[in-house]
Amino acid sequence: MTEFIPPGTRFVDLPSPFAMRRGEALIGARLAFETWGELNAERSNAVLILPGLSPNAHAARNAGNPEAGWWEDMVGPDKPIDTRRWFVICVNPLGSCKGSTGAGSIDPRSGEPYRLGFPDLSIEDGAEAAAHLLKSLGIERLDTLIGNSMGGMSALALLLQHPHIARRHINISGSARSLPFSIAIRSLQREAIRLDQHWNEGRYTDQNYPENGMRMARKLGVVTYRSAMEWDGRFGRVKFDAECREDDPFGPEFEVERYLEGHARRFVRLFDPNSYLFLSRSMDWFDAADYAPAEARGEGSDEDSRVLAALATVRLEQALSIGVHTDILFPLQQQQQIADGLRAGGADSRFLPLPSPQGHDAFLVDIARFGPAVHDFLSA
């Protein structure tokens, strides 16, 4: 498969073998990352960003790549994550296809891509890979760990496995455990890919790529990443110009359908379908309750109390958990739970619900609300 690595991406070699949580190990694996700003002499000004499922490490323009990044308005000089003050690191998640080792990478044992032979990927594996990157950069403790969406899970996994690794934490539209609605959506996305005959049990090629499955998966993602409220105002019932429509009785007719189509076109063939499957399933599996101390696992303890007990093992000074009222994928009570759990661990922990209309993906676009929240926390 074609790789999708932005210019200027840097790499760190992971220990080899790199043991995976659910068994097996990666040989000669690497993690892709980019940085902004300068690490100070005390190595105390590092901010690590763990992104969602699909982004690469290029959060914003930098010396290695002048193109705008996926969080361009958030990261940079005088921006909310001010790269004149902070040494900012962003990774491409382990298991992805944008530079880090994933299902599309060559398995050195066979000389062929891993495809479905990639080891079962868990959120924790990505967190361990990020921990190794910090070590290789000589960073013992982050000033702030930031995680968005899937990256919010990865951040919690990192904190649960390394309770002292960050002084502060911002969890954005995150979740301490996947709940059945989001599992159902991701299950359908994976099914759409797997049902595409071109997927061929993971043995697709550039010429025989599961384009329809990936289109469905992406559209279903976008439907759940945004919100009905946003779309009511943005699209209403507007139809697009009849002349632009294909001659197809059930083809797209409303603007919202064209919008989904556009998102799908910009995604397919730029993401490796097998990597998508592995990353998607890793989110289903993640459950902070797995880290509850023994005394919180007794009979009669409920799931939520185990999640809280697990989060209470993390040793942060300050935490901020931001959520959005219109998020149907990771609903607000999940960010509340994160804030409550981290507070129980002794952190000065705040829950910030924002009225953004853009749903789960608001942090990517509603910089007017997310920018000040992140800026104020970092400046405190």
Next chain:
Amino acid sequence: MTEFIPPGTRFVDLPSPFAMRRGEALIGARLAFETWGELNAERSNAVLILPGLSPNAHAARNAGNPEAGWWEDMVGPDKPIDTRRWFVICVNPLGSCKGSTGAGSIDPRSGEPYRLGFPDLSIEDGAEAAAHLLKSLGIERLDTLIGNSMGGMSALALLLQHPHIARRHINISGSARSLPFSIAIRSLQREAIRLDQHWNEGRYTDQNYPENGMRMARKLGVVTYRSAMEWDGRFGRVKFDAECREDDPFGPEFEVERYLEGHARRFVRLFDPNSYLFLSRSMDWFDAADYAPAEARGEGSDEDSRVLAALATVRLEQALSIGVHTDILFPLQQQQQIADGLRAGGADSRFLPLPSPQGHDAFLVDIARFGPAVHDFLSA
């Protein structure tokens, strides 16, 4: 295609030709229905039920069919819709595949199934067919018109075209116009069917049936018909017995996935895929604002005010619009809008939001809440 007509279904011939709103006409078309109870001498005790997209006319057991129906706990002697008092009629929507003429029916001009040659179906066509049924039964005015989900749209279409056709109206989880989130979901459902190679531009057979597309469409439907809140309590993160799992690395693993799978299996091959496409698209197209009087269409009039002005042309005595807090497909403000619009027409109109956890489909299962609401309205 196999037809799916319950025993005991009755039929009324529609006028032939039966002109369709968007052009063309059906020849020799019929509407399937069932009845319960007796029409009184004054012909004043009729209650018509217009169902959602998928049900047949068999709402409950009756003389013609002793099997339980899809609204068994709601319709019957001493039940909320008390068939000892009311003469209850339920139709299978025009365009469906459970007895009424639809895309799977034989086109008498060709002797072959219509398939994609079926005329463009609109919600209004189904309403006109229901109006004809009432006429043929000698019913000039219904005591109460009840519409659920898509049937709520059909009921509004019937009232907008025949403002005096009912004395009272119960609209359940309905909508006066499709909004972009629900359009997007239905568009994805249709796309899943159309992408299935077995769909074959509508020329599938029983042997080559678009099973995967229909499975995806149904699962996506179920995800949006129910609610995350219900599933959190019902499934949580429970996995089903590993021994029951197929040997498939990305196959179902969580109970919620098995639940979706079960729903899909009970649906595919029992619904005609082309009928599904036509009915689904008719919902996207429905917009009560099309019926706004000229004076409400002036420049500067917004969409919502046109919807309200249209609904205000309906002449009901009483109306009840019921919605559910957890409905993501037809959100609560849409039922509020229906109640407001009908009130503007002079009806004693009430909006009843219910705290059912089951989302859009709550009316099918939360009889504890819906039963008394419907009973009390009918008894008033």
